[in-house]
Amino acid sequence: MSRDRFDLPISRRRFLELVAASAAMTAAGCDFGSPVLPGDPFTLGVASGDPLADRVVLWTRLAPTPLAPDGAAGMPPVPVTVFWEVANDEAFRSIVRAGSAVADPSLGHSVHVDVNGLAPDRWYFYRFHADGHVSPVGRTRTFPAPSAAPALMRFASASCQNWKSGYYTAHHHLAQEDLDFVAFLGDYIYESGVGGEVRDHDGPRIETLAGYRNRYALYKSDPNLAEAHRRFPWLVTWDDHEVANNYAGELRDENGAPYPVPFLDLRAWAYQAWYENTPVRLLPPKGASFRIYRDLAFGDLAKLFVLDTRQYRTDQDCNDRALDPICATFPNPDGDMLGAAQESWLLGGLAASNARWNVMAQQVVFSPTPIGTRLNFDQWDGYPFARQRIVDFLRARPLRNSVILTGDIHASGVGWVPGQTPGAPSTFSDPIASEFVATGISSGGLDEGTASLIELLFNSYPHVEYFEAVSRGYVRHEVTRDAWRADYRFVETVLEESSPISTAVSFVVEHGDPRPQPA
CATH class of the missing domain: 3.60.21.70 (Alkaline phosphatase D (PhoD))
Incomplete structure (x- = not known):
């Protein structure tokens, strides 16, 4: 799994402050592990998987140039910090979990975040931020608790x-x-x-x-x-x-x-x-x-x-x-x-x-x-x-x-x-x-x-x-x-x-x- 920098309940304002500070430091040339990327890194979209009652895995892979011949997708050969957030609503007015992870070149700059502390049997929205770019908004859910008796499952x-x-x-x-x-x-x-x-x-x-x-x-x-x-x-x-x-x-x-x-x-x-x-x-x-x-x-x-x-x-x-x-x-x-x-x-x-x-x-x-x-x-x-x-x-x-x-x-x-x-x-x-x-x-x-x-x-x-x-x-x-x-x-x-x-x-x-x- 990707290395988490932090993973905790966080206010929308505080999360945006952290993302803005990160972007500002990058623009100023500060070296904190996230270089300036050559384009939108979220060309491969977002995904989620393996939901449990209190958690779900969020995925993306940074790829400004997805089909670059060397397989690196246009990414520099260094780790990149990626911020993520999970919210109750698509507008992200009610953020319930947020954090950051490291996309490492040894794993194709992929990100797998196992977000825990979620409520069972409910839908959430999620997105990623990197170098001032914002991913598409994904939609995911948790499964009912093992002790629950759900009436219906559709897949x-x-x-x-x-x-x-x-x-x-x-x-x-x-x-x-x-x-x-x-x-x-x-x-x-x-x-x-x-x-x-x-x-x-x-x-x-x-x-x-x-x-x-x-x-x-x-x-x-x-x-x-x-x-x-x-x-x-x-x-x-x-x-x-x-x-x-x-x-x-x-x-x-x-x-x-x-x-x-x-x-x-x-x-x-x-x-x-x-x-x-x-x-x-x-x-x-x-x-x-x-x-x-x-x-x-x-x-x-x-x-x-x-x-x-x-x-x-x-x-x-x-x-x-x-x-x-x-x-x-x-x-x-x-x-x-x-x-x-x-x-x-x-x-x-x-x-x-x-x-x-x-x-x-x-x-x-x-x-x-x-x-x-x-x-x-x-x-x-x-x-x-x-x-x-x-x-x-x-x-x-x-x-x-x-x-x-x-x-x-x-x-x-x-x-x-x-x-x-x-x-x-x-x-x-x-x-x-x-x-x-x-x-x-x-x-x-x-x-x-x-x-x-x-x-x-x-x-x-x-x-x-x-x-x-x-x-x-x-x-x-x-x-x-x-x-x-x-x-x-x-x-x-x-x-x-x-x-x-x-x-x-x-x-x-x-x-x-x-x-x-x-x-």
């Missing part, structure tokens, strides 16, 4: 926003929703090079820290994404493209071109850039290892487990291509998706939870979805022993109140996780959890012919209530104590910056019965 789940594949039209509409937060399930950036269908990346395939930093800067330059961040706190996890396509643990995708640097060096740079550009309550990574799995409580209504299905997994079997035939080495009883420590943490957290709903926010499809003798070995289908351990645990729970949120596959799906899978999909039974798969914000999917065939097959499975592989958008969730409603919101096209959105389908899960039903 959106989203994933997969390939810049090259289309405009962030979905984010434009998402920012106008009435939400408590956004759960982003991975593939925030794509590491690939130029050659876009709609708009293009800023350079070739990423192979340096500067390249990762600039790719985030490019994506964050989109005003619709910036507005969605400004409006709501986010819970963010990563998938593969924040590093490299289909990587598994310490191994790169063997089907891709080799890298000129050791893969763990690349992973370390990617993890650092992800931290620098994400509003998370985490300490900066050290090297190529970075624990990001964590949990948050929305009162006693929901316990949210944010998972990492990339960093700790073993290599995919059978060459890891989607829909490859099953090979002689499959299934591997040692195949692991979460790693021992994360799996133990997850099952222990689920066992201890008294929440009305238990939510696993993760990346790849959990439910079995074979296509004849072919599987997507990058999904949980490729790790059946690891999946079965979680299924066995959920089957033993007295309340069937588990929900899995998924992204990754650029398609939409609704279904239940079968506790019994004795043979072909037609024999699947014993629902033990619900799964909602969110399509991509912009990332391309299957051609319509192939999509129609797979849709026809998957929709014939008893545990799949809905599957659609063409449209782009997000899922809007409304959770009460008795039911979970999911609205699948699809834009008409991602090829135009202005495109209407509509609700394609809606499903409801009644508490105690994990089978989604059409609303």
